[in-house]
Amino acid sequence: MLPLLRFTLDLFSSEPAACPPAPTQSGTKPRLNKGRVKGTNPHSPSPYAAPPVARPLALTPSTPGAEPQPARDKPAFVPGILLPGAIDPAHFAHPQANREVRLADAVVAYAFTRAKRKSIGFVIGPDGLVVRAPRWTPLHEVDAALQEKGGWILRKLQESRERQSRAHSARVEWRDGVEIPFLGQTITVVLDPTHGFSGRGAQLQSDEQALHVGLPKTASADQIRDAVQAWLMRQAAANFKERMEHFTPLLGVQWKKLRLSSAGTRWGSASADGSIRLNWRLIHFRQPVIDYVVAHELSHLRVMDHSQNFWNTVATVVPDYQSLRAQLKEDAVPKW
Numbered sequence: 001m002l003p004l005l006r007f008t009l010d011l012f013s014s015e016p017a018a019c020p021p022a023p024t025q026s027g028t029k030p031r032l033n034k035g036r037v038k039g040t041n042p043h044s045p046s047p048y049a050a051p052p053v054a055r056p057l058a059l060t061p062s063t064p065g066a067e068p069q070p071a072r073d074k075p076a077f078v079p080g081i082l083l084p085g086a087i088d089p090a091h092f093a094h095p096q097a098n099r100e101v102r103l104a105d106a107v108v109a110y111a112f113t114r115a116k117r118k119s120i121g122f123v124i125g126p127d128g129l130v131v132r133a134p135r136w137t138p139l140h141e142v143d144a145a146l147q148e149k150g151g152w153i154l155r156k157l158q159e160s161r162e163r164q165s166r167a168h169s170a171r172v173e174w175r176d177g178v179e180i181p182f183l184g185q186t187i188t189v190v191l192d193p194t195h196g197f198s199g200r201g202a203q204l205q206s207d208e209q210a211l212h213v214g215l216p217k218t219a220s221a222d223q224i225r226d227a228v229q230a231w232l233m234r235q236a237a238a239n240f241k242e243r244m245e246h247f248t249p250l251l252g253v254q255w256k257k258l259r260l261s262s263a264g265t266r267w268g269s270a271s272a273d274g275s276i277r278l279n280w281r282l283i284h285f286r287q288p289v290i291d292y293v294v295a296h297e298l299s300h301l302r303v304m305d306h307s308q309n310f311w312n313t314v315a316t317v318v319p320d321y322q323s324l325r326a327q328l329k330e331d332a333v334p335k336w
């Protein structure tokens with residue numbers, strides 16, 4: 001007999017990356033909404049605190065034949081990852097660099113140390129490349145090893161730089177003019193006290209990619225964050241519901257309730273009774289990524305595990321789910 005209620009939880013990052021991630025500045029793997037941030041600026045005293053608007057929002061399927069609700073204010077999505085950083089591929093310099101090497105087109109200044117060890121070691125951290133060599137290894141052997149590993153070193157340096165750039169851009173300072181990702185696009189928050197927005201608090205002007213928020217220019221960071229988050233959650237609810245109703249008949253499943261979660265560790269979950277939870281922060285991603293998560297959770301209403309059968313089910317509606325899944329893991333989501 002089947003258990004009464006089976007519950008599947010989908011972690012933000014359920015699988016290890018193919019290659020070990022380079023450490024971040026804090027020395028830990030970046031985790032969404034996890035851990036504590038010390039010494040943050042006064043505009044975001046508690047980036048992970050649940051704002052007053054974060055209460056769960058439950059939606060139910062539309063009655064059959066009802067007009068699908070068009071997502072309001074929804075701009076067309078553009079392909080591309082979130083918050084790309086400006087990247088200069090030509091030069092990498094470790095702050096304690098004492099040697100330099102040319103690898104392909106790039107100049108890499110690295111920290112070189114001698115150590116009691118048997119082989120030459122390469123470590124790529126947030127500061128750059130560190131090379132450790134046995135005491136008596138001649139430098140030309142070090143240079144040869146660097147050339148031999150050049151491709152790997154450059155790739156890791158680039159990844160580390162991109163990760164830091166994303167992490168940096170992902171910290172939101174709530175003020176007039178702050179930029180946030182919405183459906184894979186960047187929108188600018190504009191404090192606009194002249195607008196009433198009939199109680200809705202904020203309105204997206206699609207033509208100018210600006211979110212006009214009905215707050216005075218003197219509004220506090222918390223007020224701005226709460227108003228923007230409330231708007232994002234409303235967009236998320238409408239968007240997810242519409243996509244649920246798109247995929248439901250395709251997958252031949254039925255769902256009972258959709259709840260928006262702000263759980264720090266999961267993008268979504270499904271339970272056998274037909275309840276789906278989706279993290280509202282998915283609304284930062286472009287639509288195909290959201291669609292993948294929606295299809296993933298709905299597919300659990302047919303297959304409750306992550307077996308091949310499950311992935312085959314996902315693939316019937318999202319054939320390119322693998323790359324979308326990877327994007328979900330790689331792209332930074334703004335933190336507040």
Ligand SMILES: [Zn+2]
Nearest residue numbers: 008009010296
């Ligand atoms: Zn799953």
